[in-house]
Amino acid sequence: MTTCVAIALFGEEVSPRFCYAESVLVACFVNGQEAWRQVVSLGDPWIPGRLSRLAGIGVRTILCGAFNRAYLPAAERLGMAVITGMSGNAEGALAKFRRRQAASSRASPSRG
Secondary structure, X not given: OEEEEEEEEEOOEEOOOHHHOOEEXXXXXXXXXXXXXXXXXXXXXXXXXXXXXXXXXXXXXXXXXXXXXXXXXXXXXXOOEEEOOOOOEHHHHHHHHHXXXXXXXXXXXXXX
């Protein structure tokens, strides 16, 4: 299973708002192991365009400090979840996300 997450950046920190971020750190994991990562420029500040760009590269989760609620339905239509309330160093936020993912996968009943 592949999971790609984008962390809105403000330098090396999590951006306080998605709309303020000029770039995101995208990290993709395959079967729980990091496969690749790169910093991606968001370019145009138009949020629907940013969301389309991220969806196009496989992002399924966005981590940021805050996100304009008016655009949550657009993110959801593109198959992306938005997790707000993140702060601090981007690497720390990524580690926290991974711990949450691991805990939820252990708590979920297996299918089969």
